[in-house]
Amino acid sequence: MDQSDPFRDKRDLFDLPDGIVYLDGNSLGALPKAVKSRLREVVEEEWGKSLIAGWFDHHWVTLPQRTGDKIAMLIGADAGEVVVTESTSINLYRAIHAALQLRGGKAVILTEELNFPTDLYVLDAIERDSGGTVAVRRVKKDRLMENLTDEVAILTLTHANYRTSGRHDLAALTAKAREAGALTVWDLSHSAGALPVDLNGSGVDFAIGCGYKFLNGGPGGCGYIFVARRHQNKILPTLAGWMGHKRPFDFSPDYEPAGGITRQLTGTPFVLGIAALDAALEVFEGVDMTALADKAGKLGDLFIALVEEQCPEIGLACPRAAHLRTSQVTFRHRNAENIMAALAKRSVIGDFRPPDVMRFGLTPLYTRYEDVFRAATALKDILKN
Numbered sequence: 001m002d003q004s005d006p007f008r009d010k011r012d013l014f015d016l017p018d019g020i021v022y023l024d025g026n027s028l029g030a031l032p033k034a035v036k037s038r039l040r041e042v043v044e045e046e047w048g049k050s051l052i053a054g055w056f057d058h059h060w061v062t063l064p065q066r067t068g069d070k071i072a073m074l075i076g077a078d079a080g081e082v083v084v085t086e087s088t089s090i091n092l093y094r095a096i097h098a099a100l101q102l103r104g105g106k107a108v109i110l111t112e113e114l115n116f117p118t119d120l121y122v123l124d125a126i127e128r129d130s131g132g133t134v135a136v137r138r139v140k141k142d143r144l145m146e147n148l149t150d151e152v153a154i155l156t157l158t159h160a161n162y163r164t165s166g167r168h169d170l171a172a173l174t175a176k177a178r179e180a181g182a183l184t185v186w187d188l189s190h191s192a193g194a195l196p197v198d199l200n201g202s203g204v205d206f207a208i209g210c211g212y213k214f215l216n217g218g219p220g221g222c223g224y225i226f227v228a229r230r231h232q233n234k235i236l237p238t239l240a241g242w243m244g245h246k247r248p249f250d251f252s253p254d255y256e257p258a259g260g261i262t263r264q265l266t267g268t269p270f271v272l273g274i275a276a277l278d279a280a281l282e283v284f285e286g287v288d289m290t291a292l293a294d295k296a297g298k299l300g301d302l303f304i305a306l307v308e309e310q311c312p313e314i315g316l317a318c319p320r321a322a323h324l325r326t327s328q329v330t331f332r333h334r335n336a337e338n339i340m341a342a343l344a345k346r347s348v349i350g351d352f353r354p355p356d357v358m359r360f361g362l363t364p365l366y367t368r369y370e371d372v373f374r375a376a377t378a379l380k381d382i383l384k385n
């Protein structure tokens with residue numbers, strides 16, 4: 001299977017330590033070699049030699065938009081619809097406030113009770129600070145469709161769940177939201193770079209996501225925000241700042257928003273972090289996302305089959321059908337924490353989520369079928385001994 005893998009040459013683009021089976025790219029993506037050389041160049045040549053002239057000589061000022069354009073290609077957005085800035089949490093705050101502004105008046109925000117914690121915390125804080133105009137409604141995944149009534153102003157969900165790896169049907173939920181007159185805000189942290197995503201084809205209004213997982217932007221790397229072009233110039237950003245000003249270097253005391261996606265920016269871009277993400281995105285050159293998801297499905301199918309055959313006491317905690325999960329496979333065991341620690345001692349890196357969840361990110365650009373086989377063999381050995 002490794003020999004006929006269409007992505008077999010992509011692994012060489014990453015700097016992976018020898019002997020390690022790294023199955024945690026759903027949490028922190030591996031290091032692309034291009035990032036090492038690009039960061040050295042930015043630090044030593046650009047910052048070191050050009051100093052402040054770097055803002056224009058090396059185009060640091062437009063790095064958030066240029067890197068955003070590269071992400072746009074992976075998520076079915078157009079150039080000029082995505083900008084890289086701050087964290088996913090902050091971008092969710094931005095996107096929800098933008099959607100509230102478009103809707104005006106009282107608003108119900110619908111989400112899933114098992115959404116990622118930061119998403120729930122941000123929504124609760126927005127409700128708390130709204131003076132009673134915003135109400136957040138958390139429902140179970142299988143009750144979302146029936147709860148999408150005309151009372152709902154905003155539907156916000158994470159496309160693929162961080163714990164179960166289960167996907168939402170983004171197109172169907174977005175269509176239903178539009179029918180109900182609601183705007184959509186999708187968190188793509190666990191799907192961008194792992195699955196095909198078609199934001200414009202589905203009519204999504206806003207999206208956000210992490211740069212440090214499947215996009216390999218490095219620890220603490222910046223996230224991004226997508227705003228559909230039809231909304232961009234109608235929004236006055238809640239987090240207004242000089243980098244979102246039409247002419248930031250006029251230093252005017254009055255805010256005049258830039259046109260397009262740029263007005264979503266607030267402060268000075270995090271050049272080192274964005275440069276890392278920008279270089280990391282090179283690994284996606286020529287990658288067909290459908291073929292990538294197909295490999296992820298096969299890696300997952302193999303892992304599930306081996307674990308179920310060899311470790312019957314471990315329970316499956318992600319969808320069995322490949323098209324319903326992302327490139328992560330999740331199992332459950334009452335000793336999950338100890339098992340993951342024992343796996344790490346055998347150089348197999350996945351992660352534990354309390355109370356009993358074991359997550360394995362089978363990132364298709366650098367995970368081989370051989371790695372999956374080695375991980376399953378180590379798991380069997382740990383449980384046996």
Ligand SMILES: Cc1ncc(COP(=O)(O)O)c(C=O)c1O
Nearest residue numbers: 087088089116118158162189223
């Ligand atoms: C679905 C999801 N949303 C948001 C976040 C948090 O992103 P950030 O730390 O960039 O705010 C995470 C982090 O793992 C996540 O999995």
